[in-house]
Amino acid sequence: SPPPQGSLLYLDALGTAFPRALARRGTALLHWSPGSARGPAGWPLPSLYCTPAAAAVLPSRAAALRVQLLFALRQRALRVLEAGLAAELHDVLVALRAEWPRLAQELELGRLSPQPGLPEGVREQLQALLSPAAARAAELRAECARGFEGIALRLWPQLEVVVVRAAHGAERLYCDSLRQADCQGLPFYCPFYQAAGALLGVNLWPKAPVPRFLLCPDWAFCEFLPCLASKEPRTVLLDELWEGREYGLVVTAQPGEYRCRTGEVLKVTSFHKQCPVVEPVRRESQMLSVRGESIPEEQFCQSLCRTLRMWPGARLIDYVCVESSLLGDSSGPCAPHYEVFVELQGLRDLSEGQRYKLDQCLQEDFPIYKSFRFKGSIGPLRLHLVRPRTFNQLREALGCPTAMPRVLREERLLQLVQGSVVS
Template sequence: MLSVALPRMLLSAVPGATLAAVLAVSVAVCVAVCVALPSSPPLRHRLLRAALLRAAGWQRRRLELQSTDVRHGQERRLRRLLPHGAAPGSDAFREHRPPSPGCADGEGAEPLPPLSVRAALRSCWSAEPPLQGALLHLHALHAAFPQALTLRGTALLGWAPAAPRAPGLCPLPTLYCTPPEAAALPSRSAALRVQLLFALRARALRVLEARLPNELHDALAALRDGWAELARELELGTLSPQPGLPEETRGRLRALLVPDGARAAEVRAECGRGFEGIVRRLWPQLQVVVVGTVRGGERLYCDALRRAACEGLPLYCPWYRVAGALLGVNLWPKEPTPRFVLCPEWAFCEFLPCPAEEQEEQRTVLLGELWEGREYTLILTARPGEYRCRAGEVLRVAGFHKQCPVVEPVRRESQALSVRGESIPEERFCRSLCRAVGMWPGARLVDYICVESTLLGASSGAGAPHYEVFVELRGLRDLSEGQRHKLDHCLQEDFPIYKSFRFKGSIGPLRLHLVGAGAFARLRDAMGCPVPMPRVLREERLLPVIQGTVIS
């Protein structure tokens, strides 16, 4: 019988330029064996995993080589993005094309495409950013957590209504124990609950994965509120009717369930003990929680997960993606703060130092000209026809991987509050809000969103422009007037410009609203597509959703 070790033996004996050809041969062998042994899922999985890991190792070596010559890598990428006959070189490109106002919205971009063995075969010679990024993720995950790639050892929590067969973040579909059809339900809350039920069936999970931290946060909230019903469904091997779950789909998913009284009893026992560290207690073999992004407003959920439900587990974010373009990869899954290597051949990147210097046209710096510890605004050329787009993203250079900058996302410029040009960044507003909540005995911040009074129109009432803030708290059911004023006072202390406008009366007092439990989950359902949580609401159609949940 052909062993999975055959590709490894072939590859370990051949160095240098012929490695790509031997990789192709080993992948072809895996394809043949997978076709010949359709009734052996474990062996098929092992062969696919071996082939993809070899291709992933090749892509890691390619990245290391690219990291030694960043400037030429950026020039090569720019030539691929420019039309034929365009002025060559980054200097001429920057001289003849002024920066454009902003990138196309890519926050709701679909997950990276699944990797097949044939895709790995193509990657032996070349790889576009999505393919190389998927393989580098696979390599980093396996290197840090060798048991993470177990057959059906990963549970996916994520909503993809427009892509019924969309995979998760990992490029090996046989990893997942959750049915792909569950992700495509018309209702976000129904999709997350069904996926949670299938995840609870698999006690031996190695990886818990969510495309967005807010999806994992809401799924665990559904577990906290409905664990008794979920345990009953596990015990009976059934799936209860619920809004957003079509009856035909429910029948197909229910056919995949079998009664499991022992697991149901375990879920009841662990949930009955409370929800601190519940993830590790429900899945004792779990090694890592993988999330698709940690940018901007998603950090609040990541911090809450680390403190409570996912206590003791690393949260790994594999990629840095802006406006739908893949820019960097996280090579260090075990580190608590996600850092991303900006890959020189994935997009052409320019940077403006922050704060901007006092000159009309500040010249951008390139990928190989950044300074450690400084913050920069990103200008991006990632697609043909979209040149020098202001990405609205500020990042900090945390170090270097050879010549490649290693960056940490800092803030999204689109999420700054401003009714008089004062511009309060999202991460600094969040710090002020957390400081105010800390002054309210027993309160803990669960979620929040801000609205500028210009969006509210007549419903904001008379008076100067102001902010309205909607918060969900745990530990408080009402807010006194004194507590409501604390946030405005904190903002005045933290932002002198805001204090000046408040003193002059050109900005009115902040209005704080307390919403009921689950209000933000309903708001995310109403958004219609999975996106990182905005902290400044810009869509008027969503206003009634959040306003309708106010309890105080």
């Protein structure tokens, strides 16, 4: 968890930018943290949250988030929606769309229904905190019946900000989706930068459109590998960084621990009181590469989104990629290639022309990929459509709250996704 200085800096920045954000019971915590009831702020802060700590530690991610949603719905005067990951808030609002009639009934009766992943003893403990709220249930029914665009501000009209622990990399897709629909009109604030399990920086600028993080020198020992170095790079320290340059991050989180190359690349955007301010650029561990072509996660996502814009009515919900080496014999006798699994809204099937379009866009966007495709060294990309809520199941299967991997490296996760293919 963040050191006390990190939590205090976060709360100070939040309170300065949004003066009513720290109201008593004014924050709904939507975060699954099995084994620990701490929120992303660093400690339970019982006076701040309206969601009970017991909900966060349930063994089931889906059950934990649903219970937290129910308690959040009771509190009309919310000021802050706080989620550990943007994906958690995304999944909570997906659950709201699917289950609002039942949630309204539970609000009206003041009753928490039995559900998978919710032990009966914990359910009874949480049940004791509920009371009938017929007026709030009626409001929920009325607003959900109107549709879900801007639903967050309609259900909680005093909301000031959405706080998410991570809004870059894999989480950016969910943030963009939330901004465009359910959380329309709300600012997003990402307070912390963490890597390799350590807190490294804090965002002191809650209203800035792009998260930037002040690296704090005494929270962990950081070294930096200059990107695009002309010779074998050597690591540099905080006081040797240059504004505008990109660096790979190496962390030693605690004294006596081994150095860890995190796979994160940071760009130094400025300095604040001589300390570097950085912006996360990419995760090297999430590059696609079957022949050394190294297609970055962010650029692949851009190519995928460009492809989808050519399919009328299609909206990307989520996706993952697999390099054919993980497929083993099931990929057949063919050249190394990518397989991409997408969940879409607005399309129930994919034509062969649509499937080929993504491969074509990748060739246009990445000349080295096009070269390998032309020579036959890389086979054609295979695109699969999966059924709704597949990625909710995938996040549950990950077993801990972590950013969604965009390139799957585990066979068990691949099998889960393959079992959900519908086209």
